[in-house]
Amino acid sequence: MNKKVVFIVVAIVILLLVGFAAYWQTHVGNRQLMDMNYHFDRAIVRLPNGDVVEGKLNSWLDFDDSDVVQVKIDGKTYLTSYVNVCLIDE
Numbered sequence: 001m002n003k004k005v006v007f008i009v010v011a012i013v014i015l016l017l018v019g020f021a022a023y024w025q026t027h028v029g030n031r032q033l034m035d036m037n038y039h040f041d042r043a044i045v046r047l048p049n050g051d052v053v054e055g056k057l058n059s060w061l062d063f064d065d066s067d068v069v070q071v072k073i074d075g076k077t078y079l080t081s082y083v084n085v086c087l088i089d090e
Helices: 002-028
Strands: 044-048 050-061 068-073 076-081 085-087
Touching: 050 076, 050 085, 068 085, 076 085
Parallel strands: none
Antiparallel strands: 044 050, 044 085, 050 068, 068 076
């Protein structure tokens, strides 16, 4: 009986941590949960037509096992490779 209680408590704590992680990633600044050391204020993105977009970084998201990054600059979202992005911490 005691092991069941411990298991249930551990399961609840894990679920709360996962919920907190999801909330943190979608609602708190532009920091990634696992990459909490990386906070950026500005971004520069090179577009396929040669244009360059620079501005205030609203959010960014990288994808596991990929060089794809999604950045939101001044309310507009760009999905590109890290080769085309410069993230700046001011």
